[in-house]
Amino acid sequence: MNDAPSPAPYPGMYPGRYWHFLDDGRMQCDLCPRHCRLHDEQRGACFVRQRLGARMLLTAYGRSSGFCIDPIEKKPLNHFYPGSAVLSFGTAGCNLACKFCQNWDISKSREMETLADAAMPDAIANAAVAHGCKSVAFTYNDPVIFAEYAMDVADACHELGIMAVAVTAGYMGAQARRDFYAKMDAANVDLKGFTDAFYIAFTGAHLQPVLETLQYLKHETDVWLEITTLLIPGKNDADEEIRAEARWIARELGTDIPLHFTGFHPDYKMRDVPPTPISTLAHARKLAIEEGLRYVYTGNVHDTAGATTYCPACRTPLIVRDWHAIENYRLTPTGACPDCFASVAGRFGHFERHFGQRRIPVHIGL
Structure with missing residues (x-):
């Protein structure tokens, strides 16, 4: 991994991290398991990471x-x-x-x-x-x-x-x-x-x-x-x-x-x-x-x-959903069933609307 870059002066020209040079002069991107090996001006398979000279640029920044x-x-x-x-x-x-x-x-x-x-x-x-x-x-x-x-x-x-x-x-x-x-x-x-x-x-x-x-x-x-x-x-x-x-x-x-x-x-x-x-x-x-x-x-x-969250203990419906819409919500702010007090795994808080x-x-x- 290379040193963290300074903020870019404008969108699209941000120096990327996670690369190193190979012995044959190509630059290998280490961001993902594809390990794209780039000649100058080539882009990786993702298309938004490009080698320019001795730099890797993230062209999608900003x-x-x-x-x-x-x-x-x-x-x-x-x-x-x-x-x-x-x-x-x-x-x-x-x-x-x-x-x-x-x-x-x-x-x-x-x-x-x-x-x-x-x-x-x-x-x-x-x-x-x-x-x-x-x-x-x-x-x-x-x-x-x-x-x-x-x-x-x-x-x-x-x-x-x-x-x-x-x-x-x-x-x-x-x-x-x-x-x-x-x-x-x-x-x-x-x-x-x-x-x-x-x-x-x-x-x-x-x-x-x-x-x-x-x-x-x-x-x-x-x-x-x-x-x-x-x-x-x-x-x-x-x-x-x-x-x-x-x-x-x-x-x-x-x-x-x-x-x-x-x-x-x-x-x-x-x-x-x-x-x-x-x-x-x-x-x-x-x-x-x-x-x-x-x-x-x-x-x-x-x-x-299939979209409803049920209590893992008593199986009562706690968050009733249709697609992405919540039709009924019964969890406590701490994420517990109000009937049997069993905890539901997750991150919860006070539900307003x-x-x-x-x-x-x-x-x-x-």
């Missing part, structure tokens, strides 16, 4: 694909201050090559014009305060590739009492992982499937580094963690694969980690695959619960039973 205020449940995070508002943004590019990408117009973009809004960290933190957001989320594309920008935003947010949330595939190198998650308060990690064959065929990546990120988050940090698996019909929805994933989570991370099974819709390079039936999501949820997981959810569908399931675009200037 440049966003747009800002929106979302409900925190949309990330999805069901156990991290439910009902609160989160200011969400991403950049262009991605370090995975998912054929099923649901945000491909942003993550796969190589047109820097996609980065419509320029905003430096202080401006983002101030906007979160002004709009009544409890947190800022790095999402839409993977914040791994704009790690330095995300970490600076997180620092600015923490100074104002705003929390930082990463929505990520977890494909990250060891040093960058330590630095990045030291700044985060919560993370939702996309566990794309549970075989290396699936990762290779459909994401251009590997499973093991993601599992290492999940283990690191659980055992080496205080970051609140939830996991999402997008179920694609015929690709990663076999019973044994779902059971194997749930067993691994229970054994390696614990039974209190919330797991979200979300519905696929045809997009990007997989338009010939049908949408995920609600019955598939409900069945996957049932299997994961049978393997011992306490909090398993369905997403991207109207399924009140639900932000709602609407998305509100906002503009943030430099």
Whole structure:
């Protein structure tokens, strides 16, 4: 890792960290397990990290694909201050090559014009305060590739009492992982499937580094963690694969980690695959619960039973949801069941009102 850079004078020309020179003169990016080896002026697979001479530049620093205020449940995070508002943004590019990408117009973009809004960290933190957001989320594309920008935003947010949330595939190198998650308060990690064959065929990546990120988050940090698996019909929805994933989570991370099974819709390079039936999501949820997981959810569908948080002891409904909307909330401010006083895993506080399931675009200037 190279020394931390000084702030850039303008967006898009920020010196990146996490690289070293190879004996043959190429520059190796150490941000993620791809280890892109770059000649002068080449960009990495993520497209937003570029070698210029003896420097690595993060061309997406201070440049966003747009800002929106979302409900925190949309990330999805069901156990991290439910009902609160989160200011969400991403950049262009991605370090995975998912054929099923649901945000491909942003993550796969190589047109820097996609980065419509320029905003430096202080401006983002101030906007979160002004709009009544409890947190800022790095999402839409993977914040791994704009790690330095995300970490600076997180620092600015923490100074104002705003929390930082990463929505990520977890494909990250060891040093960058330590630095990045030291700044985060919560993370939702996309566990794309549970075989290396699936990762290779459909994401251009590997499973093991993601599992290492999940283990690191659980055992080496205080970051609140939830996991999402997008179920694609015929690709990663076999019973044994779902059971194997749930067993691994229970054994390696614990039974209190919330797991979200979300519905696929045809997009990007997989338009010939049908949408995920609600019955598939409900069945996957049932299997994961049978393997011992306490909090398993369905997403991207109207399924009140699958979206509701139940008491782990008496099984009474505590947070009733339909899609991202909270219809009833009975948790105490400390996160306990009011009937049997059992604790629910998560981060909770005084619940005033639900932000709602609407998305509100906002503009943030430099």
